[in-house]
Amino acid sequence: MASNFIEKAVYTIAEAFQNCLKRFPVTVCFVFALTGHLIYLCASDGKVPDDKLFYTISYYFSVGTLLSLTLHLWSEEMKRKAAKAVTHLTGHLLLLADTFFLYTLSPEQSWTEIIIAHAAAILALGLSVFFLSFFREKNDVPSWNFALSSLGSFVTANVMGGIMSGGLCLLLFSLHQLFNLDIKPKGYGYILILCNVLLAMMLFLGLLPKGEAKHDRKPLVRSFLNTAAHYLFLPLTGAYLLVLYVYAAKILISWELPDGWVSWLVTALMTGCIAIEFSIYPTRMALSGRWDERIARWLPVLVLPLLVLMSVGIARRLNDYGITVNRLYLATFNAWCYAVCIGLFVTRARRINWIPISFAATFLLTSALPVNFASITRRTLRHDIEQLTAQVDKDKLPFSNRQYEEWLNTLPRETATDVNDKLAYMWNTFGRESIRDIVAEDVYFYDKVETASERSHLLFCSFDETKPMEIPEGYTRFIGDSQDTFFFSAEECRTGTLAVPLNRWIENSEDSISIDIKTLEEWDKKEESGNIPPARINSKSGNHVFYITYFCYDPKQGSGPSLRLSGYLFMK
Numbered sequence: 001m002a003s004n005f006i007e008k009a010v011y012t013i014a015e016a017f018q019n020c021l022k023r024f025p026v027t028v029c030f031v032f033a034l035t036g037h038l039i040y041l042c043a044s045d046g047k048v049p050d051d052k053l054f055y056t057i058s059y060y061f062s063v064g065t066l067l068s069l070t071l072h073l074w075s076e077e078m079k080r081k082a083a084k085a086v087t088h089l090t091g092h093l094l095l096l097a098d099t100f101f102l103y104t105l106s107p108e109q110s111w112t113e114i115i116i117a118h119a120a121a122i123l124a125l126g127l128s129v130f131f132l133s134f135f136r137e138k139n140d141v142p143s144w145n146f147a148l149s150s151l152g153s154f155v156t157a158n159v160m161g162g163i164m165s166g167g168l169c170l171l172l173f174s175l176h177q178l179f180n181l182d183i184k185p186k187g188y189g190y191i192l193i194l195c196n197v198l199l200a201m202m203l204f205l206g207l208l209p210k211g212e213a214k215h216d217r218k219p220l221v222r223s224f225l226n227t228a229a230h231y232l233f234l235p236l237t238g239a240y241l242l243v244l245y246v247y248a249a250k251i252l253i254s255w256e257l258p259d260g261w262v263s264w265l266v267t268a269l270m271t272g273c274i275a276i277e278f279s280i281y282p283t284r285m286a287l288s289g290r291w292d293e294r295i296a297r298w299l300p301v302l303v304l305p306l307l308v309l310m311s312v313g314i315a316r317r318l319n320d321y322g323i324t325v326n327r328l329y330l331a332t333f334n335a336w337c338y339a340v341c342i343g344l345f346v347t348r349a350r351r352i353n354w355i356p357i358s359f360a361a362t363f364l365l366t367s368a369l370p371v372n373f374a375s376i377t378r379r380t381l382r383h384d385i386e387q388l389t390a391q392v393d394k395d396k397l398p399f400s401n402r403q404y405e406e407w408l409n410t411l412p413r414e415t416a417t418d419v420n421d422k423l424a425y426m427w428n429t430f431g432r433e434s435i436r437d438i439v440a441e442d443v444y445f446y447d448k449v450e451t452a453s454e455r456s457h458l459l460f461c462s463f464d465e466t467k468p469m470e471i472p473e474g475y476t477r478f479i480g481d482s483q484d485t486f487f488f489s490a491e492e493c494r495t496g497t498l499a500v501p502l503n504r505w506i507e508n509s510e511d512s513i514s515i516d517i518k519t520l521e522e523w524d525k526k527e528e529s530g531n532i533p534p535a536r537i538n539s540k541s542g543n544h545v546f547y548i549t550y551f552c553y554d555p556k557q558g559s560g561p562s563l564r565l566s567g568y569l570f571m572k
Helices: 002-023 025-043 051-075 081-104 112-134 141-179 185-207 224-254 262-287 290-321 325-346 354-365 373-389 401-410 413-430 448-453 490-494 517-526
Strands: 459-462 477-487 497-501 512-516 535-538 544-554 562-571
Touching: 002 025, 002 185, 025 051, 025 185, 051 081, 051 112, 112 141, 112 354, 112 373, 141 185, 141 262, 224 262, 224 290, 262 290, 262 325, 290 325, 325 354, 325 373, 373 413, 401 413, 459 517, 477 497, 477 544, 490 497, 497 562, 512 517, 512 535, 517 544
Parallel strands: none
Antiparallel strands: 459 544, 477 562, 497 512, 535 544, 544 562
8 A cells, every 4th residue: 555655656757857848848947947046045154256146146036937927827728839939938038037127226216116017017927827828718617727737736746845944854864864964054044945845846837737637617516615615615704794794884874884894804705705706616517406596696796785884994094094006906906896896797707717817917007107096106105205295495305303393393293294104104104215315314204293293292303323433442242232111200300411221222230311301402403414423422331322313302201201312332
């Protein structure tokens, strides 16, 4: 029994390797190249001469593997060799051009648009593996069977790769423990790469269905997914539908706008609906059962009223807070959901492949074109901000931190909040480069409007860290770049001196530094775009010295006066 199993496993592995070499020669080359690339990384202990070049090459080998697999599967459906060759050559030349483009990008450039566009393209490429070869089929059963078989092959290949790597690593560990052999950690890394990348990918490619098995038109009636759909997905989706309908009724009765979370809840419901459509599709095609036909057609109709609820929630967020990249994608997803539900009802769900294809196409069109959601958001926010700064003397731009606070203080509270939020979003999403001409590098946006409007006694200073700072004489140990927030009682503040313990940064330390509030006030007045060097404060014992690079003192903090500190700590 055991020998038969081993013999079958060996035969399966050997056959898989032969099949993938003949069937996917370019993909195999990419897999070997990726394996060698990862082995080089392991051999160099993760230290490469050019990080950007390394990651760019990693991208090329990874996407090249997926691209070549898609093109090989598609080529099997084509008869003209010239068309095959031209398509393969064009696809790989485009990938090379894209790789070169990524490598030449400036590190300061916003990567938001680029990452989203490439994510959309890779998603479309990944889905094409399961759908591109079946465009001539009369229904979606062959592609459904191929996708299920491919998933099974992928799991099988990775399990076998994991077992092989685990066994070999255990063997190496045994040799190390029993015979005291010097086995470097790299050895385990090589095994993991060879087994879980090379071996697993070769097995996966070799186990992919081909010929008649690839175009298996016989529906799998008693599949696990079909059972799970009827006895798990469907009851859960029904209960979910009921809950959301009760919530919708509550909103109508109270005549209030839906909560922001409703969009994500309806998204989860739509995902469940699509999962059910795919799960029961083979059974419907084989048996044409009334019950399944009704589910496939009328379940999307039941989702439609809740999509209206989602639309209201999205409109509310857009009206209250303006546009963001996420909100634009969410609004587009909402429109796509309408199209899917109506399309399934009209077509009686006879075809379902168009659902993921249309999703990938929509994502690609809104992300990869020159005019995309990220660029629209950036231009819209820039326009709104520039309208407000149009009245400002251009010589004052970019604002220093203090100038920015003073300018916000001249604006109405609501306007100040809005512009601060937009600048913060631009910084977080598109990088400092997108607002460099408006605010300086040292400007921070946290709690800024409240600071400008309400906290007249708040003290702040950002010191200039670019100025040379000598290592203090007698201090040889650098503790690190230390930062934390300290809270004080009103009584402690009345003394005029704040005692900051060093045990936050040095374990079991009883030492502390004392900071005079009047000194903070003086630094606050001098602060202008970080033009003063870090300030030195000696500790109580004299064994430590602290160079302040930033502080924010708030005497009106709700939990008590607070002092936020950042700086460099040295020890004798």
